[in-house]
Amino acid sequence: MSIAVILPALRAALDTERVRDDSDTLSIYSRDDTPGSCLPALVLFPRSHEEVQAIVHIARRHHLPLIPRGAGSGNVGGAQPVPGSAVISFECMQEVCDYSPADRTITVEAGMITAAINDHVVQDGLFYPPDPGSSPYCRIGGNLAMNAGGPHAVKYGVTRDYVLGLRAVTGCGETLCCGVRTSKGVVGYDLTRLLVGSEGTLALITEVTLRLLPLPMAKATLRAAYANTASACAAVQRVMAQRRTPSALELMDPHALAAVRSMGAAxxxxxxxxxxxxxxxxxxxxxxPAQLEAVRQALAGDGNLEILEATDAQATAALWAARKSLSPATKAMAPLKINEDVVVPVSRLRDLLEAIEAIAQEQSLHIVSFGHAGNGNLHVNFLVHPENHEEMRHARQGLQKLFQTVLRLGGTLSGEHGIGSTKREFLPLELSPENLSIQRAIKKLFDPDGILNPGKLLPEG
Amino acid sequence: MSIAVILPALRAALDTERVRDDSDTLSIYSRDDTPGSCLPALVLFPRSHEEVQAIVHIARRHHLPLIPRGAGSGNVGGAQPVPGSAVISFECMQEVCDYSPADRTITVEAGMITAAINDHVVQDGLFYPPDPGSSPYCRIGGNLAMNAGGPHAVKYGVTRDYVLGLRAVTGCGETLCCGVRTSKGVVGYDLTRLLVGSEGTLALITEVTLRLLPLPMAKATLRAAYANTASACAAVQRVMAQRRTPSALELMDPHALAAVRSMGAAxxxxxxxxxxxxxxxxxxxxxxPAQLEAVRQALAGDGNLEILEATDAQATAALWAARKSLSPATKAMAPLKINEDVVVPVSRLRDLLEAIEAIAQEQSLHIVSFGHAGNGNLHVNFLVHPENHEEMRHARQGLQKLFQTVLRLGGTLSGEHGIGSTKREFLPLELSPENLSIQRAIKKLFDPDGILNPGKLLPEG
Structure with a gap:
């Protein structure tokens, strides 16, 4: 396949300026927020569902791999190009197609920025709950591809729980409309939720109808410090065992605290x-008040050193400062952060953290863990130096042990980041051969030529 | 295929007494809660996943159609046998496999009665929210098959929103474990939610892991009477536009009220x-108190005649009396009730009810409508006499018009009953040929020989 042959067709389907092969553009779109990069052959900027469909038709004819991309904020390589591929950026598709405050639904194009959805609906006292850390710049299509979560998932659930319907283009270039625009519906197989979390490997999502919720009128924050991980984990269990489920319950382990302290925070x-x-x-x-009281009681107990409360914006920001400085702090500590996203039942969180500690010691690794403790969803960060081959070998062994531990504890390999290219080799640890074989057959059915996001999600066959 | 050839294999796989072909048993399992019946050739009562798997292997070898059945409480013919088929009743599979109050999850066999799940977890202050009217006797496997809803869906969602993972046997006889036991997870294509709502046509679900919620500490009921449907619909919109979403919001139209009055109720x-x-x-x-006040304000307005409130059990039961007497009342009014289950956006509920009134007048039909107004989910009941061919012809025309209206209003054909055998001919009204073609391919993939619940969900090819 020669790109020169395809270019005229693509330029006819889009516009010349939205079919780019200049080196600056290729370089910008050669990576997402994952280590590693690969120059694509082209970057395409469709403006409509119909243009996406035209691209797929051309790509299919010429066996051109297509790499759908939201904001490139993913950290499992889900938007990383493969050689000779065309990146499809959805940044020119940010329209609100339909908005019905009375029905608490909004239909938007896949390129809309997640936070912009909230900006659009806040005037009507509504909000779209899923809030990945990248909300201010990530795009809703990418959120659907990865079934994005965020701290509020402990009370409000993840992307999947808010998608009512969608419009997409399959790998055959066919338009697929599925789901509903109502709050209920069971008509045929649930293709909507089959596409959510499918990482752009089955179809390219162009439009999505989302369910909205009434905006909570008030909120308050508590920060609780503990003498050790075990006592913090016990408190997490107590908080999640009482009736008033918090809207966020985040944990930082000793290494995360040390990291922010080393930056002069906390x-x-x-x-x-x-x-x-x-x-x-x-x-x-x-x-x-009753929620604060109930959570306070649950937070108190053995090993608790302090509980602080904030209700106004300034005090709240002060309490969150340690947590917010964590990402820059870990980035400063080593050139490479292998960022895992495992989940265990809340009752096994302590076991998981103990196992991580053992792995760190055994493999002489620097591992920083924090995350959405209320969901048992931990971001386990291996801080490594890629040029240190010995350390990298230990990291690979440590990862393998981490995943085995998570599965032994009844957990899962990913809570909200997805599988992408970085974790697909580990998929057979969690999914049986029968399950994987059905997944492969579904892939083949939606994308018989394998042009949609090759090298992602499913392991090599 | 001769049943005599298969019987020895089935009796070896199960036990003699759990492979039944006596006429009493065949008769009992010849129908579900839908008009019409068909004697199966056999009724099977497996006790385990492995026995279900053994049945599928035998059925596949002999092209024996399998009809999975929960309690037979469905009203779209989803559990109706076809000639020469074997009904698989899950009533001998009611075990709790795993229960973790700390993680708010429970894993049960598919035959467990839905209300029994709540009985099991209430001691820990937990509950399983989906509450179809048949909860006291329906089985969780059937709830998954149809993605059952119920009045509480307006606040709590439907079955799909509570299924974390499951175990099933595909039409190839393979064991499929999918999903997670944690509150989050995105690892591969979402086969779990593909099977929820698939009406037993893709795989036989044997075990399911459900998410539980903390039991609400208190509740209260309001009953509001209106001078006409339009003012009641306007009130529904006001209730759903304010922030305090009720846990149920049910509507009865003038014909429903007349029905219960004719029984001496209300x-x-x-x-x-x-x-x-x-x-x-x-x-x-x-x-x-604040919820009651907010909802009261929303209920008040043009056409409102009265608002009554109840907080204790006796007063609550008195307020619900009219609604509870509706089902027997409509059953007494005509020999056949064609029970539809359409959904429109809440903002179009009034349009839908007006269209139904027009259809009733135009076709001289007796139509009684009520249902989950907060979801825009209406049960539209055509009360007819099957021996009156003229009336039945009108009913068919009316149904067609109803479905066309619902789709024109942005709605969907079924909110919680599913498609089964009675509505599959209408599926092409809602789903595009591209969508249907993918659905057929998925069916073929899971059940290449078409032995799982033939004649349900997908229209004739």
């Missing part, structure tokens, strides 16, 4: 703090 | 009442 924490919990409660104003 | 309603709303709010105790 100076207000008790000196003996070795683990930190951040809790948010939200809802109608009259519920906040 | 005598305490204002004489001019032509429509009734039932509202339930729930949550922590301290929230109830």
């Amino acid at each position: 100076t207000d924490l008790p000196a003996a703090s070795q683990a930190l919990l951040m809790v948010e409660v939200d809802g109608e104003s009259e519920t906040i | 005598t305490d309603l204002p004489a001019a009442s032509q429509a009734l709303l039932m509202v339930e709010v729930d949550g922590e105790s301290e929230t109830i």
Whole structure:
């Protein structure tokens, strides 16, 4: 396949300026937020469902691999190009197609920025709950591809729980409309949720209808410090065992605390703090005091050193400071961060953290863990130096052990980041051969020529 | 295929007494809660996943159609046998396989009665929210097959929203384990939700892991009477536009009210009442007064004749009396009830009810409508006499018009009953040929010989 042959067809289907092969553009779109890069052959900027469909028709004819891309904020290589591929960026598709506050639904194009959806609906007292850390710049199509989560998932669920219907183009170039625009529906197989989390390997999502919720009237934050991980994990279990589920329940382990301290943050924490919990409660104003009281009681207990509370914006920001400085802090500590995203049942969180500690010692690795403790969803960060081959070998062994431990504890390899290119080799650890064989057959059915996001999600056959 | 040839194999795989072909048993399992019946050739009562798998292997070898059956409470013919088929009843599979209150998850066999799940977890202050009217006797496997809903769906969602993972046997006889036991997970294509709502046509679900929620501490009920349907629909919109989403919002139209009045019920309603709303709010105790106040304000307005409130069990039961007497009342009015289950956006509920009134007049039909107004989900009941061919012809025309109207209003053909055998001919009204063709290919992939619940869901090819 020669790109020169395809270019005229693509330029006829889109416009010349939305079919790019200049080196600057190729370079920008050669990576997502994952280590590694690969120059694509082309970058395409469709403006409509119909243009996406035209691209797929041309790509199919010429066996051109297509790499769908939201904002490139994923960290499992889901938007990384393969050689000779065309990246499809959805950044020219950001329209609101339909918005019905009375029905609490909105239909938007796949390139809309997630936070912009909230900006659009806040005037009507509504919100779209899933809030990945990248919300201010990530795109809803990417959120659907990875079934994005975020801290609020502990109370509100993930992307999948808010997608009512969608429009997409399959690998055969066919338009697929599925799902509903109502809050209920069971008509035929659930293709909508089959496409959510499919990482752009089955179809290119162009439009999505989302369910919205009434915006909580009030919220409040608690920060609780603990003498050790075990006591923090016990508190997580107590919080999740009482009736008033918080809207966020985040944990930082001793290494995460050390990282932010090394940056000069978290100076207000008790000196003996070795683990930190951040809790948010939200809802109608009259519920906040009782929620705070219930969560406070659950947070208290053996090993708890301090509980601070914030209700206004400034105090809340101060409490979250340690958590917010974590990402830059870990980035400063080593050139490469292998960022895992495992989940275990909440009751096994302590076992998981102990196992991670053992792996770190055994393999002489620097591992920093934090994340959405209320979901048992931990971001386990291996901080490594790629040029140190010995360390990288230890990291690979450590990863393997981590995944085995997670599965032994009844967990899963990914809570919200997805599989992409970086984790697909580990998929057979979790999924049986029968399951994988059905997944491969489904892939073949939607994308018989394998042009949609090759090298992602499914392991080599 | 001769049943005599298969019997020895089945009796070896199960036990003699769990492979039945006596006429009493065949007769009992010849129907579900849908008009019409068909004697199966056999009824099978497996006790384990492995026995289900053994049945599928034998069935595949002998081209024996298998009809999975929960309690037979469905009303779209989803569990109706076809000639020469074997009904698989899951009533001998009611075990709790795993229960973790700390993780708010329970794993049960597919034959467990839905209400029994709640009985099992209530001691820990937990509940399983989906509550189809048949909860006291329906089985969770059937709930998954149809993605069952119920009145609480307006706040809590439907079956799909609570299924974390499952175990099933495909039409090839392969064991499929999919999903997770954690509150989050995105690892491969979402086969779990592909099987939910697939009406037993892709795989036989044997085990399911469900998410549980903390039991609301308190609830209260409001009953509001209206002078006409339009004012009741306007109130529904107001209730759904304010922030405190009720846990139930049910509507009865003038014909439903007339039906219960003809049975001597609802005598305490204002004489001019032509429509009734039932509202339930729930949550922590301290929230109830503010919720009641907000919903009351939304219920008040043009055409509202009365609002009554109940917080204790006796008063609550009295308020629900009219609604509860509706099912026997409509059954007494005509020998056949064609029970539809359409959904429109809440903002179009009034349009739908007006269209139904026009259809009733135009076709001289007796149509009684009620249902889950907060979801825009209406049960539209055509009360007819099967021996009156003229009336039945009108009913068929009316149904067609109803479905066309629902789709024109942005709705869907089924909210919680599913498609089964009775509605599959209408599926092409809602789903495009491209969508249907993918659905057929998925069916072929899971069940290449077409032995799983033939004649259901997908229209004739």
